[in-house]
Amino acid sequence: xxxxxxxxxxxxxxxxxxxxxxxxxxxxxxxxxxxxxxxxxxxxxxxxxxxxxxxxxxxxxxxxxxxxxxxxxxxxxxxxxxxxxxxxxxxxxxxxxxxxxxxxxxxxxxxxxxxxxxxxxxxxxxxxxxxxxxxxxxxxxxxxxxxxxxxxxxxxxxxxxxxxxxxxxxxxxxxxxxxxxxxxxxxxxxxxxxxxxxxxxxxxxxxxxxxxxxxxxxxxxxxxxxxxxxxxxxxxxxxxxxxxxxxxxxxxxxxxxxxxxxxxxxxxxxxxxxxxxxxxxxxxxxxxxxxxxxxxxxxxxxxxxxxxxxxxxxxxxxxxxxxxxxxxxxxxxxxxxxxxxxxxxxxxxxxxxxxxxxxxxxxxxxxxxxxxxxxxxxxxxxxxxxxxxxxxxxxxxxxxxxxxxxxxxxxxxxxxxxxxxxxxxxxxxxxxxxxxxxxxxxxxxxxxxxxxxxxxxxxxxxxxxxxxxxxxxxxxxxxxxxxxxxxxxxxxxxxxxxxxxxxxxxxxxxxxxxxxxxxxxxxxxxxxxxxxxxxxxxxxxxxxxxxxxxxxxxxxxxxxxxxxxxxxxxxxxxxxxxxxxxxxxxxxxxxxx
Amino acid sequence: xxxxxxxxxxxxxxxxxxxxxxxxxxxxxxxxxxxxxxxxxxxxxxxxxxxxxxxxxxxxxxxxxxxxxxxxxxxxxxxxxxxxxxxxxxxxxxxxxxxxxxxxxxxxxxxxxxxxxxxxxxxxxxxxxxxxxxxxxxxxxxxxxxxxxxxxxxxxx
Numbered sequence: 001x002x003x004x005x006x007x008x009x010x011x012x013x014x015x016x017x018x019x020x021x022x023x024x025x026x027x028x029x030x031x032x033x034x035x036x037x038x039x040x041x042x043x044x045x046x047x048x049x050x051x052x053x054x055x056x057x058x059x060x061x062x063x064x065x066x067x068x069x070x071x072x073x074x075x076x077x078x079x080x081x082x083x084x085x086x087x088x089x090x091x092x093x094x095x096x097x098x099x100x101x102x103x104x105x106x107x108x109x110x111x112x113x114x115x116x117x118x119x120x121x122x123x124x125x126x127x128x129x130x131x132x133x134x135x136x137x138x139x140x141x142x143x144x145x146x147x148x149x150x151x152x153x154x155x156x157x158x159x160x161x162x163x164x165x166x167x168x169x170x171x172x173x174x175x176x177x178x179x180x181x182x183x184x185x186x187x188x189x190x191x192x193x194x195x196x197x198x199x200x201x202x203x204x205x206x207x208x209x210x211x212x213x214x215x216x217x218x219x220x221x222x223x224x225x226x227x228x229x230x231x232x233x234x235x236x237x238x239x240x241x242x243x244x245x246x247x248x249x250x251x252x253x254x255x256x257x258x259x260x261x262x263x264x265x266x267x268x269x270x271x272x273x274x275x276x277x278x279x280x281x282x283x284x285x286x287x288x289x290x291x292x293x294x295x296x297x298x299x300x301x302x303x304x305x306x307x308x309x310x311x312x313x314x315x316x317x318x319x320x321x322x323x324x325x326x327x328x329x330x331x332x333x334x335x336x337x338x339x340x341x342x343x344x345x346x347x348x349x350x351x352x353x354x355x356x357x358x359x360x361x362x363x364x365x366x367x368x369x370x371x372x373x374x375x376x377x378x379x380x381x382x383x384x385x386x387x388x389x390x391x392x393x394x395x396x397x398x399x400x401x402x403x404x405x406x407x408x409x410x411x412x413x414x415x416x417x418x419x420x421x422x423x424x425x426x427x428x429x430x431x432x433x434x435x436x437x438x439x440x441x442x443x444x445x446x447x448x449x450x451x452x453x454x455x456x457x458x459x460x461x462x463x464x465x466x467x468x469x470x471x472x473x474x475x476x477x478x479x480x481x482x483x484x485x486x487x488x489x490x491x492x493x494x495x496x497x498x499x500x501x502x503x504x505x506x507x508x509x510x511x512x513x514x515x516x517x518x519x520x521x522x523x524x525x526x527x528x529x530x531x532x533x534x535x536x537x538x539x540x541x542x543x544x545x546x547x548x549x550x551x552x553x554x555x556x557x558x559x560x561x562x563x564x565x566x567x568x569x570x571x572x573x574x575x576x577x578x579x580x581x582x583x584x585x586x587x588x589x590x591x592x593x
Numbered sequence: 594x595x596x597x598x599x600x601x602x603x604x605x606x607x608x609x610x611x612x613x614x615x616x617x618x619x620x621x622x623x624x625x626x627x628x629x630x631x632x633x634x635x636x637x638x639x640x641x642x643x644x645x646x647x648x649x650x651x652x653x654x655x656x657x658x659x660x661x662x663x664x665x666x667x668x669x670x671x672x673x674x675x676x677x678x679x680x681x682x683x684x685x686x687x688x689x690x691x692x693x694x695x696x697x698x699x700x701x702x703x704x705x706x707x708x709x710x711x712x713x714x715x716x717x718x719x720x721x722x723x724x725x726x727x728x729x730x731x732x733x734x735x736x737x738x739x740x741x742x743x744x745x746x747x748x749x750x
Contacts, residue, residue, distance in 0.1 A: 018726035056715040197671030199712035276653030292611040294651040353672035359715035
């Protein structure tokens with residue numbers, strides 16, 4: 001890699017690919033091939049693919065590394081490639097107008113990258129690239145120079161906690177796994193990222209699958225496991241492909257298999273595809289799914305660490321947790337523990353999305369304030385709108401209202417206000433989002449995903465959803481809010497697994513912070529954010545309508561009538577309230593009330 | 594059809610013996626799980642067909658009806674939801690004239706699939722038409738793509 005004088009890195013995560021990353025890479029390769037370079041220069045020019053570096057909203061992002069300096073370009077399309085090659089790579093003058101701006105720098109400034117440190121820099125499909133930055137060397141050192149007990153002590157001292165959501169201390173889990181009795185043990189990497197609105201694990205596996213494999217090797221050595229599984233969502237085809245390729249190539253280099261790194265330790269990894277069930281993120285359900293059963297949880301204890309896969313001791317760690325491990329072992333627990341807060345050490349990767357100017361994947365030290373994330377990294381709310389709330393933890397989490405923006409983002413602080421760090425989804429909501437609708441959205445999700453095994457979750461979430469639906473349709477009754485509260489608390493304390501125990505959280509936290517919005521729906525039959533369809537009506541503002549006919553053409557139901565250049569009309573009996581006319585009107589003459 | 598069932602069942606016997614993998618292979622081959630497949634596996638492998646039905650109906654990935662010629666996947670994850678995914682979904686259903694419990698058009702041209710999250714949240718809302726990803730899209734834009742796929746004859750009607 002270092003031999004190449006000029007390296008072009010093209011972002012090809014799912015975001016980059018969707019924006020045409022493959023075509024851009026192809027264009028660079030063709031252009032570099034065709035360029036009028038002397039052969040010896042050409043040898044040192046390389047265009048290669050890299051994983052996600054976070055700011056997918058500006059894809060396709062391209063780094064040009066030449067003569068020791070890095071230039072980053074944004075929104076690159078294949079037809080822009082020839083000019084970059086001619087002016088920048090040959091002519092040595094970067095194309096100023098296509099370079100990233102200040103917000104790209106701001107986006108990265110407050111981030112601390114550990115898990116993502118090599119994402120966006122290395123070719124995820126090439127283990128030599130990861131090797132060149134120190135990868136797999138750590139696992140080799142651990143296997144040849146450390147005792148398993150020492151590894152566990154190191155991870156314990158680092159303060160690393162499970163990044164899948166619950167925050168259980170990783171070192172402690174490994175210790176329990178090591179102590180559990182049994183000749184055969186398993187390590188499972190949980191990559192069943194089912195939380196809608198979160199894509200941290202996908203990005204890590206797409207950007208640097210080798211760090212996850214190396215983390216699994218170290219974990220397996222620490223607990224004494226020789227078989228590993230990665231349980232990954234089938235909905236992430238690119239991540240699956242890259243992971244399989246990475247395992248295959250690691251095997252070829254004897255990093256996996258028998259006597260790995262020339263030691264007496266055997267370890268291999270198998271990939272298992274999930275089949276689309278949110279509940280399979282729960283440990284015992286995940287195990288049932290790997291065994292080929294319906295993914296239904298069972299009561300604990302016995303815990304998987306004693307009786308897990310095929311009734312053997314099993315340690316399950318999340319992708320991000322495992323990807324932290326090689327970096328901790330390489331740089332020492334003091335270094336890792338120097339990031340973050342007293343009880344939440346290190347960094348956390350978040351998927352920052354929703355109504356934010358610069359959505360993307362970020363890695364921040366634990367304890368950073370929500371304000372820094374939203375305003376400094378995310379660049380604030382898009383379109384000059386007002387922030388309403390930030391939803392964290394997805395269907396198991398809650399909302400943090402705008403007036404609590406100075407809260408620290410760590411396990412304890414978020415739990416205190418009724419939300420959770422969760423797996424890392426962070427969705428920004430503005431004044432146009434209805435909080436009642438959001439709560440209904442999550443309940444609808446958990447109700448559909450409830451496995452049906454225990455009554456409180458199966459029937460409780462159904463009843464919760466029915467009440468929420470009634471409220472958003474303007475049929476809310478006096479006492480509904482109290483009923484929501486009681487029912488939610490019963491579901492929380494009586495459900496079998498984490499899904500049911502946390503499912504009411506979105507309702508409870510919105511009830512707590514946005515009660516007046518619920519009351520507006522129930523009492524006044526109004527949706528203040530104008531989202532709930534049954535509570536709004538569309539009409540034409542007569543004086544403003546120019547009679548251009550845009551709304552008439554846009555209406556799929558035929559509810560708009562009118563002659564050209566004369567004010568139009570919407571028939572409320574035919575209107576399906578899809579909002580197409582509202583979006584189509586250039587003169588703001590469609591009213592929504 | 595039978596040859597494919599046979600090959601998949603053989604693979605099942607020789608390898609891990611996992612019902613989910615067996616069904617995933619079947620869906621990969623046919624695009625759905627044919628009823629005949631379950632009968633065949635049940636008989637040749639000596640596993641009650643209820644086990645297969647149990648797994649098929651539990652996981653969102655499996656379907657027992659064939660898909661249309663074109664597949665439209667509308668992401669309904671949270672990031673897409675707050676950016677108006679349901680408006681896009683409603684327009685698509687309206688355009689394709691799908692009843693509430695249908696996902697495939699009568700002529701077998703289109704299947705509209707709703708998924709929880711494709712993990713492309715920073716370019717939301719996302720709709721995938723025949724594996725091509727449309728990011729930051731609108732109902733209008735997707736309808737245009739659909740009409741183009743339908744061909745000119747439909748537009749004239």
